[in-house]
Amino acid sequence: MFNLGKMLKFKIEIANQDHLHYASQICDEMEMSAKVRGTGIAKRSHEYVQQKMLEGKAVIAFDSNNQWAGFCYIETWQSGEYVANSGLIISPAFRNKGLAKLIKEHIFNLSRSKYPNAKVFGLTTGLAVMKINSDLGYKPVTYSELTTDEQFWNGCKSCVNYSILTSKEFKNCLCTAMLYKEESNKNDTGAKLNMVTESKLPALIKRLSKLKSKIKLQLSENQNDNKR
DSSP states (O other), X not given: OEEOXXXXXXXEEEOOGGGGGGHHHHHHHHHHHHHHXXXXXXXXXXXXXXXXXXXXXXXXXXXXXXXXXXXXXEEEETTTTEXXXXXXXXXXXXXXXXXXXXXXXXXXHHHHHHOTTSEEEEEEOOHHHHHHHHHHTEEEOOGGGSXXXXXXXXXXXXXXXXXXXXXXXXXXXXXXXXXXXXXXXXXXXXXXHHHHHHHHHHHXXXXXXXXXXXXXXXXXXXXXXXXX
């Protein structure tokens, strides 16, 4: 049980068959959240989410009254060589309370225990998620360092920005790619450099976000011009 502030407690556990009935609620919230953001993966089927629960590849969070609060799951590619923590979603009632960071820590640790030799990566447009990933040891990388598995990239088809990804031949998009760098975190020689890099990361992330927002606006304006 995790206590965040006064009277606010969360329980985070590995999802299982007892949680299957939450799948539809989780998927609906994922879809609505993506529509509000105007970006990101728009939809996952409740059967897919349930399968993750049955495989023990997901974590789920509840408040002290057993109300569903958040969820995240593990995806693997290339026979477990690459792992991503996907579908992070927080119920609107519990957002901006530190729960996302707790869930990310839990799913990251679960990923590392199940796939200790895998490359753990993420793709996101969210500044908050980028900061959490950075705290866990992720570093910004190019798309070329991510999995080449077609199934992973096919999962982007439900994103509203998929046309941007294909136009750039899957080399870049509005999402920032981040990869967990275990060796750099263990390297004492580079510790000071890492500290400097991490101190500059928030500013870098903001610049990336502004640049991608500008690109998105330009693309939108071009599409409107073409319709005229």
